Amino acid sequence: MHPRYALVTNQLKKHQIRLSDRRLKILECLCYNLEHPTVDQIYVNLHKEIPTLSKTTIYNTLHTLAELGLIRIINIEDNKTRYDIITESHGHFKCQTCGSIFNFEVDLKFFATDELSGFKIMERNLYFKGICQECLLNKND
Amino acid sequence: MHPRYALVTNQLKKHQIRLSDRRLKILECLCYNLEHPTVDQIYVNLHKEIPTLSKTTIYNTLHTLAELGLIRIINIEDNKTRYDIITESHGHFKCQTCGSIFNFEVDLKFFATDELSGFKIMERNLYFKGICQECLLNKND
DNA sequence: ATTTAAAATTGTAATGATTACAATTTTATT
DNA sequence: AATAAAATTGTAATCATTACAATTTTAAAT
Ligand SMILES: [Mn+2]
Ligand SMILES: [Mn+2]
Ligand SMILES: [Zn+2]
Ligand SMILES: [Zn+2]
Numbered sequence: 579m580h581p582r583y584a585l586v587t588n589q590l591k592k593h594q595i596r597l598s599d600r601r602l603k604i605l606e607c608l609c610y611n612l613e614h615p616t617v618d619q620i621y622v623n624l625h626k627e628i629p630t631l632s633k634t635t636i637y638n639t640l641h642t643l644a645e646l647g648l649i650r651i652i653n654i655e656d657n658k659t660r661y662d663i664i665t666e667s668h669g670h671f672k673c674q675t676c677g678s679i680f681n682f683e684v685d686l687k688f689f690a691t692d693e694l695s696g697f698k699i700m701e702r703n704l705y706f707k708g709i710c711q712e713c714l715l716n717k718n719d
Numbered sequence: 720m721h722p723r724y725a726l727v728t729n730q731l732k733k734h735q736i737r738l739s740d741r742r743l744k745i746l747e748c749l750c751y752n753l754e755h756p757t758v759d760q761i762y763v764n765l766h767k768e769i770p771t772l773s774k775t776t777i778y779n780t781l782h783t784l785a786e787l788g789l790i791r792i793i794n795i796e797d798n799k800t801r802y803d804i805i806t807e808s809h810g811h812f813k814c815q816t817c818g819s820i821f822n823f824e825v826d827l828k829f830f831a832t833d834e835l836s837g838f839k840i841m842e843r844n845l846y847f848k849g850i851c852q853e854c855l856l857n858k859n860d
Numbered sequence: 861a862t863t864t865a866a867a868a869t870t871g872t873a874a875t876g877a878t879t880a881c882a883a884t885t886t887t888a889t890t
Numbered sequence: 891a892a893t894a895a896a897a898t899t900g901t902a903a904t905c906a907t908t909a910c911a912a913t914t915t916t917a918a919a920t
Binding site: 596598616617618633634637657658659 | 905906907908909915916917
Binding site: 737739741742771772773774775776779797798 | 897
């Protein structure tokens with residue numbers, strides 16, 4: 579069993595949220611698709627296995643998980659939201675050529691600045707955009 | 720005349736983009752509304768003065784400015800895009816209570832990490848969310 | 861085992877920001 | 891004045907997300 583799966587299901591139990599079939603499948607999808615899937619990508623992924631799955635259920639489940647801080651919402655794109663099972667501090671790089679979103683290590687947990695003294699910081703996101711290594715190499719051929 | 724207005728109009732001239740009435744008014748709006756306005760907010764702001772202004776024109780103008788790197792696109796929210804006339808490196812804090820978006824100083828220009836070596840970084844954004852000082856004070860009364 | 865109420869899921873319709881696009885107007889050039 | 895290119899407008903289309911009522915599933919109570 580995936581370690582994050584265990585972690586999240588424990589938290590759900592603790593908050594008395596049922597470990598329904600749908601929720602567990604959506605969670606599994608997030609654990610094994612680390613490419614920051616959209617709702618639609620999750621839907622397509624699960625559709626073969628669960629043809630009756632509704633997109634509304636995916637939205638509901640993701641909202642539930644996000645409210646408990648068990649997943650992270652990624653607004654690096656303007657049109658659609660992406661979801662990340664990794665909640666520990668890290669940065670994101672979006673390639674504007676191939677669309678991939680890469681993780682990179684960066685610890686923002688203790689970032690502080692005078693200008694925000696007196697503010698309660700609850701979420702920190704670092705987003706980069708550009709062209710990934712592979713796409714740069716493909717350009718010169 | 721606002722210094723950023725001068726700067727941007729010069730750049731537009733340089734790129735042979737006409738300094739039309741609409742474009743200049745939208746630009747002026749961005750210079751004096753530093754609250755990271757949405758398309759709708761710009762529209763409402765200018766509607767009294769220019770009742771015939773079309774939202775499409777606002778979208779077109781903002782796209783033009785963004786393509787030239789003269790304004791910055793802010794995707795801190797999931798549903799709507801915000802625009803920022805300040806293109807120099809700085810971070811954003813969104814208050815989840817009052818909705819305001821604050822700037823804070825942070826220089827990401829020279830941020831580097833091994834994981835992104837070989838990547839071409841073209842945009843860097845640091846977004847925080849939480850509760851602003853004023854909203855925190857209002858809570859305890 | 862039945863009954864019952866709460867929770868979860870589904871499907872459809874509504875919302876709302878953004879885009880596409882054709883028609884019209886404005887601007888610069890000849 | 892004629893012409894072509896650029897800019898603007900308004901409407902319709904797109905598409906992700908949300909609202910919501912109907913249905914199904916689950917857990918607890920009898
Ligand atoms: Mn990530
Ligand atoms: Mn700003
Ligand atoms: Zn790429
Ligand atoms: Zn506030």
